[in-house]
Amino acid sequence: MVRYRDILKRLHDHDVEFVVIGGVAAVLHGSTQGTFDTDVCSPLHDENLGRIIEALRGLNPRWRFRADRVIPVDSVEKFSGFKNLYIRTDWGDLDILGEMPPVGGYGDIQGKTVDYDLDGFACRVIDIDTLLTVKRAVGRDKDKIAVMHLEALKRKSAPQSRDDTNHTT
């Protein structure tokens, strides 16, 4: 069962410091491009790691690239020095990134977020302009497509001054 909203609520309810980034952020802004995982940017210091571990308890967390290995939820020391956490849970994949080039870490995206109500709780999401900066910098083919979707969204959200519509059969 894929429950991305509930994963985010878990993080929220456990006071995890995080901002939604990546494809889910794009979808929350209105993109029609699908994605299979939830990406968040989050500081990976001990206190926050402890909250993340508690939030994942009961969700059968495994390492995404070694799904046979269960993530130890007994100690934050085992995560010391990790820059990112790629996690598979029973509710779907969760990628926790400590840094998001070229924008930087969690502290650097403060003021570059919007709050979205996800049916009962407010979730901080990277804003479209910053997400565009990241996608353009990463520059993989799928990021270029994401940029096209986000630019279309920006134009749709902005006041229309001209007909920017093409037609195709």
Add this chain to the structure above:
Amino acid sequence: MAAEEADKPTPRPISAVEGTWPLDEWPLDVQRVDENGIDLEQIEYQLSLTPAERLRRLEEFVEFVLTTRQRNGVDEWSDTATS
């Protein structure tokens, strides 16, 4: 340009046989896209939803794909390793 010419509706691409559909009901069979081919109708629909509803749509989409893969013997998460 004569005034009457300027008042004429811009010709639109429509594959329906002329006279079968009034032009003011256009477009019925023509996808509205931007210069990159992004479907503007879908974008508009997404924007009409709340963020929570957009996320629910995504969950339903992923659930459908994963279930279909599972039923057809395809590794559910085969293409997510580098996402």
